[in-house]
Amino acid sequence: RWIYYTSGTTGGAKGARHTDGSVIAAARGAIGRHRKVPSDVSAIAWPFPHVGGVSMLASVLIAGGRLVLYDHFDPETTPMRMAAHGTTVLGSATPFFKAYVAAQRRYGERPLFPALRVCVAGGAAVPGSVSREVAEVLGVPGIVDAWGLTEFPVAASQTPEDPDIGTNVGLPTPGVRVRVVDGELRLKGPQCFLGYVDASLDAEGFDEDGWFRTGDLGTVDTGGRIRITGRLKDVIIRNAENISARDVEEALLSHPAIADAAVIGVPDPRTGERVCAVVVARPGGREPTLDGLAEHCRAAGLARFKAPERLVVLDQLPRNPMGKVLKNELRSALAEP
The missing domain is CATH 3.30.300.30 (ANL, C-terminal domain)
Structure with a gap:
């Protein structure tokens, strides 16, 4: 029913086949970890056709709230337009967070986003320095890190109350299982995709036990919290x-x-x-x-x-x-x- 394409930043883009069930599972994970409520106003700075877009849509259809959508993000003007809607949730990657911080500094001492309660990251990892700057300038605890892939959205996430925001991607969302094999994080869970449009890619995407191979390197601590340390394709061998x-x-x-x-x-x-x-x-x-x-x-x-x-x-x-x-x-x- 749903086909979403990977970003292709480290390799060719691949079409991932999703179902209503996998999308709803991702949405429920976001609702629980990000504490979504009907009064939330979520400003969406990323393309709605991205898998994160449909996950946000489903989360609002389930939990209530309002989405504010933009067909283009201008770092000079879009943050001001977002602020005009009383935004409570901002996301989702380093360039956007830098734009919000710059807009607040231009605005002066009064809060540009007075109703803001959480900043959520998804997709690309956000450096710790950016999370600390967001905390200092925007007055939230930091950037709540969520981890997922086009093939397996919202696999894990922190919550706004976590004491170590910005240092890991939190616990697996309900129903998700994680294991580490040779440093690679592998997943099973209800938001896993069915397989690739090009079925010949499935053998590489899953291991012999049916676990999805994320290509992300990471660790899981004794409390179950996941830390992403890099990408397999991003390892430099010198x-x-x-x-x-x-x-x-x-x-x-x-x-x-x-x-x-x-x-x-x-x-x-x-x-x-x-x-x-x-x-x-x-x-x-x-x-x-x-x-x-x-x-x-x-x-x-x-x-x-x-x-x-x-x-x-x-x-x-x-x-x-x-x-x-x-x-x-x-x-x-x-x-x-």
């Missing part, structure tokens, strides 16, 4: 050492001269791959240098071999409408013979 692109990105984003950052592996004839930092400089600041960023990463606690060995400065990172960095485009543009 001299047989595995490097998490996400760890390097977190370190780069804590540098005062960096406004945005993505890390990819580029071919190297000696080491196999090397770490390439693709950054956007903060306006009015000093131009970042490779030596300076490498030293900053080491000071932040990264091992020397994880520090960037190549630096590319762009005006902006290529992102899809959900805010995910299009790393395939970066790899293609920056690949060396």
Whole structure:
């Protein structure tokens, strides 16, 4: 009944077949973890045809509330339009949260979103530095992280009351089971898709026991909370050492001269791959240098071999409408013979 396509940020887009039941299961997970109530006003900054859009629609049809939809997100004007509706729920990825913070700073000391009770992230991981900035500027505890995929939406989520907001993606939603195999998180549960439109992809998507292979690397602590540590396709292998692109990105984003950052592996004839930092400089600041960023990463606690060995400065990172960095485009543009 429902076909949604993956973002294709690290590989080709794949069509995932969903049912009413899988969509409703995802919606119920969001209702419970995000404490949705009939008085909520949810401003939707992502494309409604995304699987997150139908999950939000179903959650409002079940729990009540109001959706405010936009066919285009302008970081200068859309936050003000959202505020005019008395928004209580904001989402959902780093570029949007940065726009909300910038709008509040332009607005002055009075709260731009006085009714705001929760900020929810889904899709791309939000750096801890952004969550802390949202907490400081918008007056909420931080960004409530939810984890899911096109094939398995709202698999886990924090709640607004969690004491460690922004450090993990919370507990599995009701009915969801999680296991870790060789560092990869695998899932079973009611919101799992039926299979891909191209059925030949199913064998790679599920293991021999029927668990969905998420491609996400992570851990599950003794309390059942899930922490995402990276993507299998985002691991950079340098001299047989595995490097998490996400760890390097977190370190780069804590540098005062960096406004945005993505890390990819580029071919190297000696080491196999090397770490390439693709950054956007903060306006009015000093131009970042490779030596300076490498030293900053080491000071932040990264091992020397994880520090960037190549630096590319762009005006902006290529992102899809959900805010995910299009790393395939970066790899293609920056690949060396």
